[in-house]
Amino acid sequence: MGKKTWRCSILCLCAGILTFVAGIVMIPLLRIYINNMIAKEVTLEEGTFVYDAWKEPPFPIYFEFYFFDVLNPEEVSTLNKKIEVKQRGPYTYSLTSIKNNITFNANGTVSYREPYTYVFDRSRSVGPESDTFTTVNVILLTMFNTIRYEYEFIKVMTELLADSVNDNKLFIRLSVHDIIWGYEDTILLKVKEELKELGIPFDDHFGFFYKLNNTDDGLWTIDSGKRDSANNFDIRFWNGKSMLDFWSTEESNMINGTDGNLFHPFVKKTDHPPFFFSELCRSMTVDFQRDSTVQGIDTYRFTHPRDIFDNPDQNPANDGFCTPLNNCPPSGLYNISVCRKGSPFSVSMPHFLYGDDRLINAIEGMKPDASLHETFIDIMHDIGCVLRTERKYQINMLVRNNPSFEIVKDIEDVYFPVFWFNESTIVTDDWADFIRSSYLTPVHIASYIPYISIAVGVVVTFTSSIAIHRQRKKSKDKMQENQDGTPSERTSLLINDDDSQSERTKPLVIQ
Structure with a gap:
């Protein structure tokens, strides 16, 4: 045993x-x-x-628009007062995007198109699309900006054209639908009528998202990850180009990273994952900010670095976004006119967050707040899936002094915030449960x-070691006992008997 x-x-x-x-x-x-x-x-x-x-993204995607309503248009136009605005919104659209024409290429890439469909969501909006606001006259200001350095007789002809229409004003009133999806502009209509006699077609409508509903923004080719998961979803070509041609440096023209909806797996806190935003004509990066959770799932939160739109004096990487070359706007802005047909538009964070104080102070009503206006992306770092995102950017228009035109001859240069938008999405309960159960x-x-x-x-190991130790100790004790020859109880009795017998057999000695 x-x-x-x-x-x-x-x-x-x-x-x-x-x-x-x-x-x-x-x-x-x-x-x-x-x-x-x-x-x-x-x-x-x-x-x-x-x-x-x-x-087919399973999470609902929303575009929330916030407009800046000018409260004192007459005082600005006649008394050169500071523009005072009040934010109105959100006016929300649900976005549906289903990729089609998907082609798997032999080199490990995938090509596709992705049409976008926007549908107004009244339940998530503060009012209907018919709500109106007072905003800057984009077409008039664009026209003034375009001919700023032209011959004087061209400027005279332009002013005559402007005087011939009803909307010859610095500010006009437009609806949500007008600003986003387009309206018939009286100046453009006048130009259209003139060009029609020459047989030249011309569009008399303008809107920031004009003709973008139910359309796609081109052919995308991305890495499938078959050859290397570190390149998953990285954009290889956009509309057949591996580089942009809007900007003045190679670095600025690079198409880097993904489209921002998915990233490569195994994202680390030290990473600076880039993404390309076609609507803003550039690639951008985000940096780790903090650990976060979405629907009980651990994620990393990434945000833009504070100097993402800084002047090249503070962030030399932005030198290429100064257009024309060396013509840089204040920190917090970058000019997108080169990719928007020359319109004097610029992009910033909402309310000029992290921008030059001059931008914020030039408009009454700017209230930058990082908790409300900062872009962030919550990434499930193991698989690179974005579970929540809020990409927030503001579209601004340069209202520039021009002594050649009565309307703007007395005003100071100012960047007017037309609107800002938030492209947001968050994982649904069903998909959160699916991710938990399947992964x-x-x-x-x-x-x-x-x-x-x-x-x-x-x-x-511990239990066995104790058992072995006890057995060895027991065995050692037995061996020691045998080696010492210690008499047992029976042996002891026998010796006593012998001694007694010896005593009995001794002869009796009589003295």
Whole structure:
């Protein structure tokens, strides 16, 4: 029985050590296995975890518009007062985008188109699309800006054209629908009538999203991740180009990163993931800000660096966005007129957040607040999936002094905030549950296996070691007992008997 117990203890000790070592070895091996599985599941091919979500985003996407209503248009026009505005909004549109014409190329890329459909959501808006606001006369100011350096007789002809229409004013009243989707402008209509006699077609409508509903912004070609998951979803070509041609430096013209809806897997806090925003004609980066959670799922929150739109004096990387070359707006702005047909538009964060104080102070009613106006992206870092995003940007128009035109001859240059928008999305409850059940729960269970193995190994090894120690001690005590020859109780009695017998046989001596 002792030998069997001894063997069992030895076997248990060996098993415990092996289980402990196996757990230690499993930690990196299991991580490698899980990473390989993730890399496979985020590859763009039919049947993978990410393909269906990429093809047709399962999360609702909203475009929220906030407009700046001018409260004192007459005082600005006649008394040269500071423009005073009040923010109105949100006016919200739901966005549907389903990729089509998907083509898997032999070089590991995927090409596709992605039409956008905007539908007004009254339940998420403060009013109907018919709500009106007083805003700057974009067409008139664009016309003044375009001919700023032309011959004098052209300026005279332009002023005569402006005087011939009713909307010859610095500020006009337009509806939400007009500003976004377009309206018939009286100046453009006049030009159209003149050009019609010459047989030249001309569009008399203008809107910031004019003709963009139910259309796509071109042909995209991105990396599928089949060859290297580190390049997942990276844009290779946009409308056949690997580089833009709007800006003055190669760095500024680069098309970097993804489209901002998905990123490559295994995002680290030290990363600065770039994304390309076609509506704003440039690539941008985000930096890690803090840990966050979305629907109970751990994420990393990334935001734009504060100097993303800074003047090149503060951020030399922005030198290429100064157009014309070396003509840089104040910090907090970048000029997009070169990619918007020469219109004097610029982009900033809402309310000129992190911009030059001169921008904020020039308009009465600007209230920059990072908690309300900062762009952020919450990324599920293992698989690179964006679970929540709010991309917030403001469209501004330069109202420039021009002594050649009565309307603007006395005003000071000012960047007027026309509106800002928030492109937002958040994972739904159903998809959060799906992510937990199909990915997080299995991964968490699997990740516990090595530590369970280590714990079992430690317990078995410790228990077996104690058992072996006790058995060895017991065996050692027996051996010591035998070596010392210590008489037992029976032996002791026999010796006493002999002594007694010896005493009895002694002869009696009489003295």
